[in-house]
Amino acid sequence: MVSGDEDPEERLDPPTPLTTFRSITKHYREQRRTLPPPHHLLGKGEQVKRRLLQSNTYPTPFRMNLLYPQLYPSPACPNCQQARGTIYHMVLACPNYPAPQDAARLRDHHPWETAIWASDAEGQRQLISLADEACMTNGTLGVGTSPG
Secondary structure: OOOOOOOHHHOOOOOOOOOOHHHHHHHHHHHHOOOOOOOOOOOHHHHHHHHHHHOOOOOOHHHHHHHOOOOOOOOOOOOOOOOOOOHHHHHHHOOOOOOOHHHHHHHHHOOHHHHHHOOOHHHHHHHHHHHHHHHHHHOOOOOOOOOO
């Protein structure tokens, strides 16, 4: 029952029923999504790297040591020997890694979480290139990803 005080335009439309397999799976996929998808201008390789960064599975000494301890005996950062060579440490926090100008800007103006949440193509590409540069210096790029 509608009261006389209620504006008819403020009433919510009833939800559209999910009747097809595609609409049901799309609904569940969108409900699980917590981070923005890769920008449509990114290439397939960049999209994969973006997802690796978002899921904290980018190939770093720390990650490679967990997966392949025989091939990567040390999880430490190769530049400063900190115990955990994570992607965050290698891109932004390593005191011995010669941080490029983009990393300095990222450190000063965009915290890591903001960079991970970036939805614009330029911001996503910037983070991917910084991660690639950092991983090239320690030899883990190319394990699980392909450049480009």
